[in-house]
Amino acid sequence: MSQTLTILAETFTLHRLAHAADIPPQAWRSAFFAITRTEEELSLVLPETVEIESEKSEAGWACFKVEGPLAFNLIGILAGIAGALSQAGVPIFALSTFDTDYVLVKREQLQAASDALTSAGYQVRQGA
Numbered sequence: 156m157s158q159t160l161t162i163l164a165e166t167f168t169l170h171r172l173a174h175a176a177d178i179p180p181q182a183w184r185s186a187f188f189a190i191t192r193t194e195e196e197l198s199l200v201l202p203e204t205v206e207i208e209s210e211k212s213e214a215g216w217a218c219f220k221v222e223g224p225l226a227f228n229l230i231g232i233l234a235g236i237a238g239a240l241s242q243a244g245v246p247i248f249a250l251s252t253f254d255t256d257y258v259l260v261k262r263e264q265l266q267a268a269s270d271a272l273t274s275a276g277y278q279v280r281q282g283a
Contacts, residue, residue: 157276157278158232158235158278159222159277159280160221160222160236160278160280161220161222162220162265162280163187163217163218163220165187165202165204165218166216167187167200167201167202168203168214169198169200169216170199171209171211171212172197174197178190179199179208181201181205187200188201200216200248200259203215215261215263216261217260217261217265217268218257218258219257219258219259219279220255221233221256221258222255224254225254225255232256233251235275237249238275239272239274240260243267243268245268245271246261247259247260
């Protein structure tokens with residue numbers, strides 16, 4: 156059985172803030188967001204409709220959701236997707252949650268990414 160990937164309807168922006176920055180309150184109100192704080196930075200993935208002040212940002216990301224939940228003993232899910240997209244020359248930004256993985260690609264490369272994943276045996280569908 157092939158893995159199914161769903162393209163989320165929204166377009167996202169990646170933000171970089173200073174390590175000690177406060178998490179903007181509008182992030183918490185988003186239906187989908189990701190927050191990662193390290194010793195070097197605070198990174199946020201937010202829908203493009205959510206405007207925040209950031210040191211750097213990169214807009215225009217589409218997102219594939221790997222339909223799950225995925226068991227922790229599964230091997231190579233993200234590697235397979237990344238490999239197919241790498242072969243097609245499509246850079247990615249990957250996120251993982253407890254239940255599944257998300258792979259973001261630039262919106263202008265969405266069709267090339269979808270084609271590459273379909274050719275690699277993945278089922279790709281458009282989300283609501």
